[in-house]
Amino acid sequence: MVTKKYLTVGLILVAAIAVFLIFFVDWEARAVKKQLRSIAKEMTWSPADSELTMVARIKHVQEKIAESCQVEIPTYKVSQLVSRNDVPTYMMMAKNYYRNLSVELKDLKVESIQLPQARAVTTAYIKATGADGQRNDEAMVLEFNLQKVDKTWQIVNVNETQILEK
Amino acid sequence: MADSSIKKFFFPKITKSYLRRLAVVAIVAIIIFKYVFIPFTVQGESMAPTYVTGSFNFCFTARYLFSKPAPPDVVTVRMAGQEVMLLKRVVATEGQRVEFREGSLFVDGKKINEPYVSGKSDWNLAPTTVKPGNIYVVGDNRSVPIEAHTFGQTPVTRIVGAPLW
Numbered sequence: 001m002v003t004k005k006y007l008t009v010g011l012i013l014v015a016a017i018a019v020f021l022i023f024f025v026d027w028e029a030r031a032v033k034k035q036l037r038s039i040a041k042e043m044t045w046s047p048a049d050s051e052l053t054m055v056a057r058i059k060h061v062q063e064k065i066a067e068s069c070q071v072e073i074p075t076y077k078v079s080q081l082v083s084r085n086d087v088p089t090y091m092m093m094a095k096n097y098y099r100n101l102s103v104e105l106k107d108l109k110v111e112s113i114q115l116p117q118a119r120a121v122t123t124a125y126i127k128a129t130g131a132d133g134q135r136n137d138e139a140m141v142l143e144f145n146l147q148k149v150d151k152t153w154q155i156v157n158v159n160e161t162q163i164l165e166k
Numbered sequence: 167m168a169d170s171s172i173k174k175f176f177f178p179k180i181t182k183s184y185l186r187r188l189a190v191v192a193i194v195a196i197i198i199f200k201y202v203f204i205p206f207t208v209q210g211e212s213m214a215p216t217y218v219t220g221s222f223n224f225c226f227t228a229r230y231l232f233s234k235p236a237p238p239d240v241v242t243v244r245m246a247g248q249e250v251m252l253l254k255r256v257v258a259t260e261g262q263r264v265e266f267r268e269g270s271l272f273v274d275g276k277k278i279n280e281p282y283v284s285g286k287s288d289w290n291l292a293p294t295t296v297k298p299g300n301i302y303v304v305g306d307n308r309s310v311p312i313e314a315h316t317f318g319q320t321p322v323t324r325i326v327g328a329p330l331w
Contacts, residue, residue, distance in 0.1 A: 107247025123246040137210065141246045163245055163252065164303065164318035166291070 029110040032118045032146055035153045039064045040103040040124070047099055054095060062087045066147060066154040073160045075140060098136075100129040116148035121161070202227055203330065204248060212305035212315060213253050216240070216282050217329070225251065227327040234259070235301055235325050237273075238282065242326045243303065251326055254303035254317065255282070264302045266291040266312070271304070285309035294319070301325070 042057045042064075062084050069082045082090065094101065108122040126138045145157035178184055199205060203224040208217045217223070217240075225242045235241050235256045243252040258264045258273045265271075269287030271278045287308035296302045296319050304317040 106249035107245070109246065121246050123250040125250055139245060139250045139252075163243060163324065164254075164316055164320050166294070166318040 026110075026113075028113050028115070028118065028148075032110050032113070032120055032153050033108055035064060035146070036108060036120060036122065036144060036155075037105055039155070040105045043101065043103040045095060045098075045101055054091070058088045058091050061091065063152075064155060066149070066156040069155055070157045072158065073140070074162055075138075075160060097131060098128045099131055099133070100127070102127045118146045118148070118153065120144045120146065204326070206242070206251065208253060211310075212307050213240070213255070214307040215284055216255075216306045217253060224330040225327045226330050229328040230325060234322065235328075237278075238280070239328060241301075241303065241328050243320055244324050244326045248326055252303075252316065253329065254305055256301050257304050258296050258302040260296050260298050260300055262302070263293050263295050264291075265293040269308060280306075282306050283308055299323075 039061060042060045045054065045057070065082070065084055065087065067084050069084075070080075071082050072079050104125045104127075106123040106125055108120065111119045111121055113119075121141065121143050124140050124142050126140070128136045128138070130136055141161040141163060143157075143159045143161055144155055145159075146153045147156045148154075203226060205222070205224055208221045208223065209219055211219060225248075236259060237256050239256045241254060241256055243254060245251060257271060257278070263274050265273075266287075266289040269289050271280060272293075283306050285308065289308055289312045291312065294302075300319040300321055302317075302319045305315060307315070
């Protein structure tokens with residue numbers, strides 16, 4: 001009798017959790033966030049990292065961006081269409097320019113999802129040490145436009161939103 | 167007697183009312199420190215010498231409930247959210263004309279006395295009019311090159327509050 005009671009309570013709990021997961025968790029938004037956090041993690045390096053680690057990072061970044069990705073960063077006067085094949089060149093340039101680099105995405109919000117497209121906004125907090133040892137930390141608001149291709153979210157557009165206008 | 171009261175304070179009897187009080191304190195603390203007094207640590211030297219890297223403060227969000235930011239208030243500017251904010255000083259409000267000449271700040275053509283700015287500055291910036299609904303903010307550290315300093319006008323709606331001290 002007691003076992004039956006516990007079993008019923010357990011089943012109700014499991015059903016409630018399942019209903020919550022199905023109806024209240026936005027799985028697409030979670031996937032978008034996961035993809036962006038993962039690309040930020042790949043944009044992190046230190047002098048101790050081997051060439052092999054760097055090659056793996058480049059490959060992972062390539063997988064996460066579309067064939068061509070429009071990048072608009074007015075702070076650094078960047079307005080460019082970056083091809084997936086250009087990623088190794090740019091990342092190696094950045095690696096030579098910055099001895100240490102880490103990117104953290106703060107306040108990451110998925111603003112809209114209209115399959116197969118999504119838009120997310122975040123504050124990218126970049127901690128960088130130049131080859132000359134000088135610190136060059138930066139925080140910028142970035143807007144990402146992503147497209148779902150073969151069940152994977154890929155970045156098609158990165159825009160910097162300027163908070164202060166000189 | 168004293169021993170027992172100290173013991174009672176640190177190791178209280180876990181009763182229903184004690185747990186209730188604990189929950190109330192926790193909820194009030196979360197509300198206060200998440201929405202009213204947001205703790206933050208200064209990172210970067212853009213507001214030096216007034217605020218230096220590593221200093222701790224609280225962003226008082228109710229500061230501008232009944233008033234608008236005005237010079238020379240120090241304000242926090244929201245970025246994508248409130249996890250990372252910019253700490254800047256208001257130098258002009260909507261409709262005013264801002265300009266820098268040889269490191270000196272001019273608002274509507276008048277030179278502004280800024281005792282909070284120390285160090286030499288060679289900033290030059292052509293006159294800019296602050297758009298309606300915006301304010302113009304600058305950091306106190308003007309000894310860095312103008313290109314390396316983040317400043318300018320921003321919508322008032324981006325102001326989260328002001329540092330508590």
